Amino acid sequence: MYANTQINQQEIIPAKNDIGALANRINMETRSLHNNVDKLVTLKFAIAIKNYKIYRQGIQMFYHIFKAVEIALDRELKSNNKYTEMFQNIYKPEMLRTEKLFTDLMYYYHDKSEHFENPILKGQIEFTDYIKKSTSDHPYLLLAYMHVLYLALFAGGRIMSSQVAKSLSLYPKIENNSYEEFINQGTNFYKFDVEDMETLRIVYKRDYELQTRNFLSEEEKIEIINESKYIFQKVTDGIKEIENHNLETINGTFTYHLITKGYYILLALLTLLICFILKVVISRFFH
Numbered sequence: 001m002y003a004n005t006q007i008n009q010q011e012i013i014p015a016k017n018d019i020g021a022l023a024n025r026i027n028m029e030t031r032s033l034h035n036n037v038d039k040l041v042t043l044k045f046a047i048a049i050k051n052y053k054i055y056r057q058g059i060q061m062f063y064h065i066f067k068a069v070e071i072a073l074d075r076e077l078k079s080n081n082k083y084t085e086m087f088q089n090i091y092k093p094e095m096l097r098t099e100k101l102f103t104d105l106m107y108y109y110h111d112k113s114e115h116f117e118n119p120i121l122k123g124q125i126e127f128t129d130y131i132k133k134s135t136s137d138h139p140y141l142l143l144a145y146m147h148v149l150y151l152a153l154f155a156g157g158r159i160m161s162s163q164v165a166k167s168l169s170l171y172p173k174i175e176n177n178s179y180e181e182f183i184n185q186g187t188n189f190y191k192f193d194v195e196d197m198e199t200l201r202i203v204y205k206r207d208y209e210l211q212t213r214n215f216l217s218e219e220e221k222i223e224i225i226n227e228s229k230y231i232f233q234k235v236t237d238g239i240k241e242i243e244n245h246n247l248e249t250i251n252g253t254f255t256y257h258l259i260t261k262g263y264y265i266l267l268a269l270l271t272l273l274i275c276f277i278l279k280v281v282i283s284r285f286f287h
């Protein structure tokens with residue numbers, strides 16, 4: 001399925017210049033937010049691919065987000081409301097990311113799922129709770145996640161994927177693992193089990209457009225666009241939250257060392273002072 005069928009540009013739905021298409025409207029309205037997150041990810045990614053402990057924090061955030069979205073999607077696919085058929089027609093199982101990310105995280109956390117299974121950072125807990133509530137109150141809002149998060153993997157994700165694959169700094173740190181094991185077990189986030197990723201992307205975007213164009217009301221579309229802006233903002237905040245968490249840990253370690261090792265520094269200073277006083281007393285005594 002999704003083999004390379006050489007789809008003609010004119011046959012692609014929606015056309016790039018179709019300003020009525022929901023996906024194009026989301027892209028237009030989130031352009032500046034996308035530029036912000038693009039710059040931030042590029043900057044942080046350069047650091048993360050040099051250190052797998054930072055890289056795994058980044059993909060862990062995406063794991064929690066995708067998992068919350070996919071639980072909600074599963075709920076909607078099995079439910080029986082006015083949106084169920086729409087979701088069933090857009091849904092492509094090859095797009096799901098939870099299991100792929102789980103495999104990668106098991107690799108980076110040395111098979112210890114208890115180290116990543118539940119979010120611990122406040123922003124991640126709040127955002128995943130929010131996804132659950134917002135999509136169960138208004139199922140159509142899932143469409144924002146189905147566009148922003150999944151299509152990100154076909155553009156920015158491709159760039160990131162090739163950088164991760166080229167990164168020699170990520171894999172040697174993981175003991176006794178070869179480069180092949182690293183590629184097989186640590187880069188699944190970017191892999192889709194289809195013959196041709198481009199066909200999958202085109203078919204996904206086509207079905208998204210065909211299912212939403214006349215079915216959704218203008219009010220629902222506006223809410224989906226606003227939810228999309230919120231997702232970009234939350235991903236940006238999430239990356240900053242990881243950075244702050246790491247800075248706090250580094251500072252905490254510094255303070256800890258100051259408290260524990262400070263004792264030895266004080267002892268050394270006292271010894272020096274005693275030596276100095278002794279020297280003064282002795283030199284006075286012999287003069």
Ligand code: HEM
Binds near residue numbers: 038039155
């Ligand atoms: C390294 C960071 C990133 C880079 C370099 C990047 C780059 C790109 C590029 C080149 C495109 C194609 C633009 C076009 O076809 O006109 C794109 C599209 C897109 N990106 Fe990103 N991106 C990054 C991060 C993200 C993130 C973190 C998100 C989501 C939170 C995201 C969401 C999207 C979306 C929704 C689209 C539109 C896709 C479509 O309509 O087919 N991107 N990105």
